[in-house]
Amino acid sequence: MKLYCGIGPNSYRVRIFMAEKGIDVPRVDVDLTKGEHKTPQFLELNSLGQIPVLVLDDGTVITESIAICRYLEAVHPTPALFGSDAVSQGKVEMWNRRAEIEIFGTIGSIALHSDPMFAERLVQFPAFAETQREAVPAKWAWLDREIADGPPFIAGDQYSVADITAAVAAWLGAFFGADIPDSLVNVHHWLDRVQERPSWNA
Incomplete structure (x- = not known):
């Protein structure tokens, strides 16, 4: 490969x-x-x-x-990052889609509509990028509520592709000045756990 x-x-x-x-x-x-x-x-x-x-x-x-x-x-089925049984697979799929649509997509729109590198790829609307930037804190606040008093990872007890998607969204947001609000302690604790993994430096 x-x-x-x-x-x-x-x-x-x-x-x-x-x-x-x-x-x-x-x-x-x-x-x-x-x-x-x-x-x-x-x-x-x-x-x-x-x-x-x-x-x-x-x-x-x-x-x-x-x-x-x-x-x-x-x-390479192990470790399973899309879930290991029917229930966990459904939950990982659900949370990966939620992370991708609600957070990753919102932050991605900031990049697509503000970075000159994408100017040839689509018609950029800088004002739309700013509305998406304003929406980011609420997206993270939603996730913060969802994972309050929950398991250590987004889709359950096991690390999954949903954690990868959401954590990379946080990385992208920081690059474009759309950081996670400091007050969202649940999200920050989750992100700390993810970034402590050796794979984060891949």
Whole structure:
């Protein structure tokens, strides 16, 4: 296998996921600032010009970070990061979707509509980016209430892909000045637990 990745939250999600499972594959760094994701060679791998991209030994190409993680879970099932039984799988899926839509997506919209790097990808609306920035504290406050007096990780007692998604959203938010409010102690305690894991430095 070969992983095409670079700077950015989705590449980071896959690297953390692989580190948790102890998977080590050759990597190709794609420099977005130099437009390497728009070269004809790369577009043959992913016509959308986005990273990460996983190329299997038989040439099969898988794009989208969660799809890549799903594949890796199937071929390296332990430790289970998408849940180990029907109930835990449902809860991990639920919480990963919630984290992705409610938090990751909100913060991602700040990046998409404010960073010049994305100016060629879509029509940017800076005012929309600011409305999303204003919405971030409420999104984290919602999560803070949800995990109050609960298990150590978002979807239950076991660390999962939902923790990866939400923690990388926090990392992205800090980069774009949309930090978690200091008053949300439950979220901060959870994030501390996640960032203490060796995989966080992947």
